[in-house]
Amino acid sequence: MESFRFNHNDNVAYALLFSPVNDPGKIKQRIIDAAKADDQDRDAVNFSFIEASLITSRLHLETAIHQAIIVESQGSLRTKTIHSEILFALNPTNNITEAIRRYGVSETSKSLIVVQITDSSASASDVETKMKAVVDGVVVSFRELATVTDWDRVKKYLKLDKEAKEKGDLARTQAFIDSVAISSVAMKSVMQ
Amino acid sequence: MAVSLSQSLIQTSLPISQGAEAASYLRSFSDSILKVYKAQLSPESPPILLKYRFKKHYRHPNLDLNLTRSRIAGEARALLKCLRSGVNVPGIRMVDATDGVLGIDWIDGQSVRKLLPGGTEDDGPDDPENQNDTQAGNYNDLKEYGVSVDGLMKMVGIEIAKMHRVDVIHGDLTTSNMMLRHPKSFSSSVTTLTTELVLIDFGLSYQSTLTEDKAVDLYVLERAFSSTHPDSEPMFTSVLAAYANTMGKDWPAIKNRLDDVRLRGRKRSMVG
Numbered sequence: 528m529e530s531f532r533f534n535h536n537d538n539v540a541y542a543l544l545f546s547p548v549n550d551p552g553k554i555k556q557r558i559i560d561a562a563k564a565d566d567q568d569r570d571a572v573n574f575s576f577i578e579a580s581l582i583t584s585r586l587h588l589e590t591a592i593h594q595a596i597i598v599e600s601q602g603s604l605r606t607k608t609i610h611s612e613i614l615f616a617l618n619p620t621n622n623i624t625e626a627i628r629r630y631g632v633s634e635t636s637k638s639l640i641v642v643q644i645t646d647s648s649a650s651a652s653d654v655e656t657k658m659k660a661v662v663d664g665v666v667v668s669f670r671e672l673a674t675v676t677d678w679d680r681v682k683k684y685l686k687l688d689k690e691a692k693e694k695g696d697l698a699r700t701q702a703f704i705d706s707v708a709i710s711s712v713a714m715k716s717v718m719q
Numbered sequence: 720m721a722v723s724l725s726q727s728l729i730q731t732s733l734p735i736s737q738g739a740e741a742a743s744y745l746r747s748f749s750d751s752i753l754k755v756y757k758a759q760l761s762p763e764s765p766p767i768l769l770k771y772r773f774k775k776h777y778r779h780p781n782l783d784l785n786l787t788r789s790r791i792a793g794e795a796r797a798l799l800k801c802l803r804s805g806v807n808v809p810g811i812r813m814v815d816a817t818d819g820v821l822g823i824d825w826i827d828g829q830s831v832r833k834l835l836p837g838g839t840e841d842d843g844p845d846d847p848e849n850q851n852d853t854q855a856g857n858y859n860d861l862k863e864y865g866v867s868v869d870g871l872m873k874m875v876g877i878e879i880a881k882m883h884r885v886d887v888i889h890g891d892l893t894t895s896n897m898m899l900r901h902p903k904s905f906s907s908s909v910t911t912l913t914t915e916l917v918l919i920d921f922g923l924s925y926q927s928t929l930t931e932d933k934a935v936d937l938y939v940l941e942r943a944f945s946s947t948h949p950d951s952e953p954m955f956t957s958v959l960a961a962y963a964n965t966m967g968k969d970w971p972a973i974k975n976r977l978d979d980v981r982l983r984g985r986k987r988s989m990v991g
C-alpha cells in the first residue's frame with residue numbers, strides 16, 4: 528500500500544496500483560449504480576479510480592492529490608467529490624466529462640490506481656481490504672508504474688507531440704513530458 | 720477562521736529571504752510584499768521554492784485579492800508556456816492564488832549574478848543566495864560548473880532567445896533572475912548535462928510578439944549588466960551574439976530596435 532502524506536495537512540491518501548485489472552467494465556458499472564444507491568453502496572466505491580497508464584510518475588499523482596486537497600479545503604471543488612477532483616486536476620482542460628472519460632476507469636483499462644483520501648484515523652489495512660473488494664486484479668508495487676505509462680497518449684492529451692520530438696533520447700523526452708504533466712496539474716486552478 | 724492549507728505550509732517552511740521582501744517592497748507597484756521560502760510538500764518529494772505575495776495594507780480587499788491573484792496566475796502561465804516550449808524554467812508544483820502562494824521546483828545552484836565579477840557586493844546577510852551557500856557548500860565558483868564566463872554568456876543568450884521565440888517577454892531580466900544549476904543536482908538518468916541555465920522570476924512577464932518589447936527586454940538586461948558587473952561590455956556582446964544566432968531571421972529587426980531603445984535611454988538620462 529502506497530501512502531501520501533503532506534507536511535502541512537492531516538489528510539492521508541492511500542493508493543494501490545492494480546496491473547493487470549480484470550473486468551474494468553464491471554467496476555465502471557458499479558460506480559454508476561452506486562451513484563443512485565444508498566450510502567453503504569456508495570461508501571464501497573468511495574475512491575478515485577485512475578487510469579494508471581496516464582500517470583507519468585509518483586510525483587504526478589501526488590501533485591493531483593495535493594491539488595484536490597487544496598481545492599476541497601477552500602470549499603471550491605469543481606466536481607462532486609474530492610475523488611473526482613483528482614481526475615479533474617489530471618485533465619488539462621476544464622471539461623469534467625472528458626476528465627472522467629479519459630482519466631477514470633473505462634472498459635479498456637488495463638491498469639488502475641485506486642486512491643482514497645481520508646483523515647489520519649482510517650486504518651491502512653481497512654482501506655486496502657475495501658479496495659481489493661471492488662477491484663479484481665493484481666496488486667503491484669508503485670515502482671511498476673514506469674512500465675505502465677502510455678507516453679504517447681499522455682503526450683497527445685497534453686498536446687506535446689511537436690515539442691517532445693526535439694528532446695532526443697527517451698529518458699529526456701520522458702522527463703520533459705513528466706515535468707509538463709506535473710506543472711499542468713499544479714496550475715490547474717489558474718489554467719486559461 | 721481556521722488556518723488555511725497554504726498558511727500552514729508556510730509555517731512549516733524555511734524563510735530564505737527578508738532581503739527580497741525589502742527589495743520587492745521598494746520596486747513593486749502598490750504595496751505588494753513578497754516573501755520567499757524553501758519548503759517541502761511531502762517527506763518524499765523534492766524541495767520547492769514558495770513565493771508568498773500579500774498586501775501590507777488591506778484597503779480594498781477585493782481589489783487586492785484580484786491583483787495578487789492575477790499576478791500569480793500570470794507567473795504560473797508564463798512558466799508553463801516556457802516549460803512546454805523547452806525554455807529552462809523551474810517546474811510548477813503548486814498554485815494557491817486565493818492565498819497568494821506559488822510553489823516551484825527548487826533550483827540547486829547559484830544566480831548568475833553571484834558567479835560573475837562584482838555580483839557578490841552589496842548584499843546584506845539576509846540575501847537569499849547567501850542561504851544557498853550555507854546549505855550547500857561553495858556554489859559561488861564558476862569553475863565548479865564546468866563553464867567559462869563566455870560559455871555562460873552564450874547560455875544566457877540562447878535561453879532568452881528561446882523565450883522570445885515563443886513570445887514571452889520576461890519583464891525583469893537581470894543577472895539575479897537567472898540561475899545556473901549545480902552539476903551535482905542532475906539525476907543519473909540525464910547525465911549528458913553538466914549544468915543548465917534556468918530563467919526565474921516571471922512575476923512581471925507578459926506575452927507579446929512585438930519587436931519593441933523584445934528589444935526593451937534586452938535593454939533592461941544590458942543596463943543590469945553595466946550597473947552590476949564591471950567591464951560588462953564584452954560579456955553582453957557574447958550574450959547578444961548567441962541570442963542573434965538563435966533568433967536567426969528575426970534578429971536584424973530586433974537589433975535595429977535595440978539601437979533605437981539605447982538612444983532613447985541615453986537621451987532620457989541626459990534630460991535627467
Ligand SMILES: Nc1ncnc2c1ncn2[C@@H]1O[C@H](COP(=O)(O)OP(=O)(O)OP(=O)(O)O)[C@@H](O)[C@H]1O
Pocket residue numbers: 736739740742743747753755768770809823824825826827830847848891895896919920921922923
Ligand atoms: N526556483 C528557485 N530555486 C532556488 N532559488 C530561487 C528560485 N527562484 C528564486 N530563487 C531565489 O529567490 C530569489 C527571489 O525570487 P524571485 O527572483 O523569483 O523574486 P523577486 O525578484 O524577489 O520578486 P518579484 O517576483 O516581485 O520580482 C531569487 O533571486 C533567487 O535567489
Ligand SMILES: [Mg+2]
Pocket residue numbers: 895896920
Ligand atoms: Mg528576482
